[in-house]
Amino acid sequence: MPIRRSLAMKSVGLVNQLSQKLGRGQGTVAGGRVGLAIDPHLLGDLTANKCVVLVSGTNGKTTTTALIASGLRTHFSNVATNDTGSNMPAGHVAALVDEEEAQAVVLEVDENYVPRLLETSNPAVITLLNLSRDQLDRMSEVRMLAQRWRDALSRTGGIHVVANADDPLVVYAAFSASEVTWVAGGLVWKEDAAGCPQCSGHIVFGKNETWACDSCDLARPEPTWTMKGNLVHSPLGAVHLNVILPGSFNRSNSLMALAAVTATGAEITKAARAISSVESVAGRFQHRRRPGQDARLMLAKNPAGWAALLEVVEESATPVVVSINSRTADGADPSWLFDVDFSSLRNRVVIVTGDRWRDLSVRLHYGGVDHSREADPEMAITRAANASDGTVDFIGNYTAFQEVTRARS
Amino acid sequence: MTLRIVAVYPDLLGTYGDTGNAEILGRRASWRGIDVDVLHASSADPLPRGDLYCLGGGEDGPQVLAAQRLKDDGTLRSALEEGAVVFAVCAGFQIVGNSFPDAQGTLHNGLGLLDVATRKGTGSRCVGEVVVEFDALEHGGLGLPLLTGFENHAGLTTLGPSARRLGQVRHGTGNGGGDSSEGAFQDRILGTYLHGPVLARNPALADLLLTWATGGGELQELDDSREIALREERLLSATRATNREGFARKP
Numbered sequence: 001m002p003i004r005r006s007l008a009m010k011s012v013g014l015v016n017q018l019s020q021k022l023g024r025g026q027g028t029v030a031g032g033r034v035g036l037a038i039d040p041h042l043l044g045d046l047t048a049n050k051c052v053v054l055v056s057g058t059n060g061k062t063t064t065t066a067l068i069a070s071g072l073r074t075h076f077s078n079v080a081t082n083d084t085g086s087n088m089p090a091g092h093v094a095a096l097v098d099e100e101e102a103q104a105v106v107l108e109v110d111e112n113y114v115p116r117l118l119e120t121s122n123p124a125v126i127t128l129l130n131l132s133r134d135q136l137d138r139m140s141e142v143r144m145l146a147q148r149w150r151d152a153l154s155r156t157g158g159i160h161v162v163a164n165a166d167d168p169l170v171v172y173a174a175f176s177a178s179e180v181t182w183v184a185g186g187l188v189w190k191e192d193a194a195g196c197p198q199c200s201g202h203i204v205f206g207k208n209e210t211w212a213c214d215s216c217d218l219a220r221p222e223p224t225w226t227m228k229g230n231l232v233h234s235p236l237g238a239v240h241l242n243v244i245l246p247g248s249f250n251r252s253n254s255l256m257a258l259a260a261v262t263a264t265g266a267e268i269t270k271a272a273r274a275i276s277s278v279e280s281v282a283g284r285f286q287h288r289r290r291p292g293q294d295a296r297l298m299l300a301k302n303p304a305g306w307a308a309l310l311e312v313v314e315e316s317a318t319p320v321v322v323s324i325n326s327r328t329a330d331g332a333d334p335s336w337l338f339d340v341d342f343s344s345l346r347n348r349v350v351i352v353t354g355d356r357w358r359d360l361s362v363r364l365h366y367g368g369v370d371h372s373r374e375a376d377p378e379m380a381i382t383r384a385a386n387a388s389d390g391t392v393d394f395i396g397n398y399t400a401f402q403e404v405t406r407a408r409s
Numbered sequence: 410m411t412l413r414i415v416a417v418y419p420d421l422l423g424t425y426g427d428t429g430n431a432e433i434l435g436r437r438a439s440w441r442g443i444d445v446d447v448l449h450a451s452s453a454d455p456l457p458r459g460d461l462y463c464l465g466g467g468e469d470g471p472q473v474l475a476a477q478r479l480k481d482d483g484t485l486r487s488a489l490e491e492g493a494v495v496f497a498v499c500a501g502f503q504i505v506g507n508s509f510p511d512a513q514g515t516l517h518n519g520l521g522l523l524d525v526a527t528r529k530g531t532g533s534r535c536v537g538e539v540v541v542e543f544d545a546l547e548h549g550g551l552g553l554p555l556l557t558g559f560e561n562h563a564g565l566t567t568l569g570p571s572a573r574r575l576g577q578v579r580h581g582t583g584n585g586g587g588d589s590s591e592g593a594f595q596d597r598i599l600g601t602y603l604h605g606p607v608l609a610r611n612p613a614l615a616d617l618l619l620t621w622a623t624g625g626g627e628l629q630e631l632d633d634s635r636e637i638a639l640r641e642e643r644l645l646s647a648t649r650a651t652n653r654e655g656f657a658r659k660p
């Protein structure tokens with residue numbers, strides 16, 4: 001092993017241990033940063049000779065990454081992944097440094113880092129889920145991201161792209177790749193897709209998920225992976241995929257995951273069974289039970305995420321706690337709350353909380369949703385539980401969600 | 410008579426929750442017993458006639474498309490000439506002006522309804538909280554309480570002789586043309602860079618637009634306690650940021 005790499009890897013471990021001891025986060029990013037500073041090619045070294053699968057998109061990255069990891073374990077004896085939510089290079093390095101034995105790697109990738117990961121991580125497969133507005137003060141506008149993905153893919157040979165045929169921005173990005181598998185991955189939120197990414201034309205959505213630009217040749221490619229009920233049709237045959245995770249968006253994530261896993265050579269039936277069995281990902285949809293309360297914890301951090309999640313929440317009548325923060329990982333501008341149609345919460349007990357409860361309160365006021373407010377999220381959950389048989393639906397954006405999942409005891 | 414509020418092309422100009430502005434205006438009208446209709450006008454259809462048009466933010470490509478469609482359609486111009494009110498935010502603000510840049514910086518003709526011109530900035534995007542002090546009534550301004558919102562734009566806008574600024578920027582960038590101005594108005598058209606959406610944080614501005622659209626009569630008072638709580642918190646947060654930056658600049 002070259003001395004530089006060896007030193008870099010040792011540093012990652014040491015800094016992570018130190019950072020954990022100091023109580024600074026989960027100690028996943030600091031070590032990775034130091035490692036990359038010592039050896040900028042560390043990620044390439046750590047992924048060499050491994051089967052690498054990347055996952056990116058605005059919504060569903062974490063879930064799909066976990067589903068793919070579960071599917072890959074039916075084919076590879078040792079699979080490494082960044083399941084801590086650290087989806088930038090320092091997090092990738094930290095997740096891989098103690099995984100010498102891993103045969104396969106699946107990495108969730110922040111949308112902005114897709115070009116860099118394509119260049120540095122020796123990927124065999126990349127899964128592109130969707131692109132929509134998210135933290136516009138911090139991230140790029142979605143058309144810019146689609147263009148950067150497209151440019152990067154056109155420079156990268158030998159990679160198998162598994163792409164959502166239902167999202168015009170993803171299709172535009174993936175069309176430049178040499179090998180693409182098109183999946184009918186669904187698109188709940190179409191508000192960001194009306195302007196054609198290829199020309200200044202208009203994307204027109206037709207029946208049966210078809211779409212086409214009215215001014216150029218960009219149109220929905222025929223997907224080879226589709227799902228009807230629980231039955232998946234694919235070039236590898238038909239297979240049942242009985243998804244436990246709630247919501248149609250999780251069925252889409254599962255379909256994308258299955259296509260990605262089989263692209264590595266894994267057997268479809270076994271992979272489908274493994275993907276079906278996943279019940280909760282990184283605490284999402286998990287029930288946090290305490291004396292007198294049973295809170296279902298959900299994450300929604302942008303309009304598309306909310307549109308998908310409201311479909312799940314609408315099925316229940318329990319009190320809802322909504323928590324909105326605007327810390328670094330959340331973005332500083334919660335204007336997007338006005339892009340969410342909260343009207344389905346009108347007849348529910350709703351409590352608003354989080355750093356930005358005032359923004360949320362004004363938004364719900366104009367949406368005709370009666371609500372009360374509670375500065376402390378835990379108090380909000382307790383009050384909501386007291387207003388019912390103890391069951392509560394909790395929905396938070398990124399750090400608001402983390403706050404309650406981490407307060408587990 | 411029904412007050413007709415039109416959200417213009419939310420499919421192209423609705424990026425930062427700005428469609429909320431039309432929703433807020435509609436609610437504030439209906440809470441006062443005004444018969445109101447809020448329409449979401451898709452860019453695929455002819456623009457309907459309305460009393461109050463709202464345009465929001467958008468990305469570079471869709472912005473060019475929206476400007477072209479509005480120009481070809483012609484309804485916005487004729488409605489304005491017949492007394493309709495136009496409220497335009499960010500990309501919408503740039504479109505109703507004389508010219509605006511695309512992603513490459515190439516200038517496109519705007520609708521020429523508001524005497525402002527926008528060019529591409531040379532520095533980084535202007536992103537963050539903004540506080541603006543409206544010009545006073547006696548100086549020809551609108552005399553409203555402090556304007557608060559969130560900006561996120563790369564364009565720099567300068568005003569021509571027919572347009573007046575909304576006011577002076579106290580925190581943030583605003584128009585960015587070097588004169589510390591923010592927004593512009595001219596007759597019944599008003600533009601600003603602020604999101605939030607801006608009317609959620611500035612009920613007085615919402616009511617000014619409603620007054621213009623309904624013929625100038627006094628509007629019934631509403632309970633704005635939630636909006637005031639939000640305003641105060643945002644203004645305080647901007648003041649703290651100003652103080653921090655102020656201290657940091659000291660040698």
Ligand SMILES: [Zn+2]
Nearest residue numbers: 196199213216
């Ligand atoms: Zn096109």
